Amino acid sequence: MIQKGMWWKLSGIIIFLYVLWGGLTIPLRPGITSITPSSAKTGDTVTLKATGYNTHFASVKKGRAWLKLDSIHAIKSLDWQSTDDNHVSLRFVLPQTLPNASEVFPLHLIIDNETDGAFVHPNALFLSSSIETLSFDAIPWTKHELSQFNDHQGIQFPYRSILNETIRNTFFHVALWFAMFLLLIFGVYYSIQYLRTADYDFDRKASAYTNIAVLYGIFGIVTGSVWAKFTWNTFWTNDVKLNMTAIALLIYLAYIILRGMNYDQDKRARLAAIYNIFAFIALIPLVFVIPRMTDSLHPGNGGNPALGGEDLDHTLRMFFYPSIIALFLIGKWIAELTIRFERVKDYFYLKNT
Amino acid sequence: MNSKSIRHYLLLNITWIMLCILPLTSQAQGLDFLRSTGKIYTVVVVIAIIFIGLAIYLIRLDNKLTKLENHIKNEQ
Numbered sequence A: 001m002i003q004k005g006m007w008w009k010l011s012g013i014i015i016f017l018y019v020l021w022g023g024l025t026i027p028l029r030p031g032i033t034s035i036t037p038s039s040a041k042t043g044d045t046v047t048l049k050a051t052g053y054n055t056h057f058a059s060v061k062k063g064r065a066w067l068k069l070d071s072i073h074a075i076k077s078l079d080w081q082s083t084d085d086n087h088v089s090l091r092f093v094l095p096q097t098l099p100n101a102s103e104v105f106p107l108h109l110i111i112d113n114e115t116d117g118a119f120v121h122p123n124a125l126f127l128s129s130s131i132e133t134l135s136f137d138a139i140p141w142t143k144h145e146l147s148q149f150n151d152h153q154g155i156q157f158p159y160r161s162i163l164n165e166t167i168r169n170t171f172f173h174v175a176l177w178f179a180m181f182l183l184l185i186f187g188v189y190y191s192i193q194y195l196r197t198a199d200y201d202f203d204r205k206a207s208a209y210t211n212i213a214v215l216y217g218i219f220g221i222v223t224g225s226v227w228a229k230f231t232w233n234t235f236w237t238n239d240v241k242l243n244m245t246a247i248a249l250l251i252y253l254a255y256i257i258l259r260g261m262n263y264d265q266d267k268r269a270r271l272a273a274i275y276n277i278f279a280f281i282a283l284i285p286l287v288f289v290i291p292r293m294t295d296s297l298h299p300g301n302g303g304n305p306a307l308g309g310e311d312l313d314h315t316l317r318m319f320f321y322p323s324i325i326a327l328f329l330i331g332k333w334i335a336e337l338t339i340r341f342e343r344v345k346d347y348f349y350l351k352n353t
Numbered sequence B: 001m002n003s004k005s006i007r008h009y010l011l012l013n014i015t016w017i018m019l020c021i022l023p024l025t026s027q028a029q030g031l032d033f034l035r036s037t038g039k040i041y042t043v044v045v046v047i048a049i050i051f052i053g054l055a056i057y058l059i060r061l062d063n064k065l066t067k068l069e070n071h072i073k074n075e076q
Helices: A008-025 A164-171 A173-197 A202-231 A240-259 A265-293 A312-349 B002-025 B030-075
Strands: A031-036 A037-039 A046-054 A064-068 A074-076 A079-084 A087-093 A105-114 A117-128
Touching: A008 A105, A008 A164, A031 A105, A031 A117, A037 A079, A037 A240, A046 A105, A064 A087, A064 A117, A074 A079, A164 A202, A164 A312, A164 B030, A173 A202, A173 A265, A173 A312, A202 A240, A202 A265, A202 A312, A240 A265, A312 B030
Parallel strands: A037 A117
Antiparallel strands: A031 A046, A046 A087, A064 A074, A064 A105, A079 A087, A105 A117
8 A cells, every 4th residue: 555655755644734733722921912001101000901811910919011112120010910811901100200311211021920921011101200300219110029930831822913813824824934945956956956967857957946935936926925915915015024035936937938938959958958957046145145234024034033032942943844845745745746757758748749 | 738838837827827817806896804802814815825826726637637548549
């Protein structure tokens, strides 16, 4: 039943199932979606109403919260009143004085309890002085120690505002591009092999790998467009990375057209092989160099770290790298099917002419 | 069927997928639906696009194979 050489195809499917299972069932870490009010003055007693996501506020025994300015300046909340799992009211008495001379203080909300662990909502409250004063007192700000945080339990994906659950697209949209790049490397390798040996089979291989890679690229553009609609609120932005990948895809579409021409087979194969090498060389600056030189919404561009820091933490890595392998293996499988089909077709027509 | 028309079909097909999926997500009042529950349905749409796209590519390959099979059968 299972033929020889089937193992990598099956492992591709199994790894992809693992990614689908893990990528869709593992919950997000708790986070805060909204907070009211968003500004306050010194000396106020404010009641912050926080709306949580994946939180368990109602069942919490010991819930604590802080408004944090920096690592030493913070105010602890007086009480914790939750109406349900996702809503909590926190009362803070803001000190009369500010810790130092600054117009507006962005305060971060830290919530900590034994079920959800500790999590932060940056820039939750903007604090400004209620009176024109030049006296500053940091002492009321340093009374409340930030300590004894709880840890969240089990594997959870990071919570990011705006992204929310779509952080899971890392396993599909982002992995598609990486798999596309691997397939293009195979394509260009076979193109070089064709130029070295003039064996027509290498041309078939190069073309099949490049075709599936371009298909992956188009999936990447379409899925990215849908993802952008719900996070950046537009299908297409003037982001450099988008425009550059679109150009790269057009270059590769030209390859497909070139390879599909009705022309002398040897000349066409040689032309396509050379074009493929040039297209690959053009792809590298278009996708990896130019987007890094300007600002971009994509991670890894304009000074943002990509595969480091908190953008891709270890829980995402557990599924991101397997997803690249799985999508690559599935692409390779489809490419092999195309190669075998072309081989049979060429054999058949060669025999009949 | 020569390889030119096969490629032609492929290109046509790909544009067709793009044209079909984009308005589908924008027009229908599905926008709010897709944003609900932490935008999880956006992930579902992304996976569906990949799956449908691969399926269409495989159907095309299948059709091409059937045509070749018929050619071979007619020759014999």
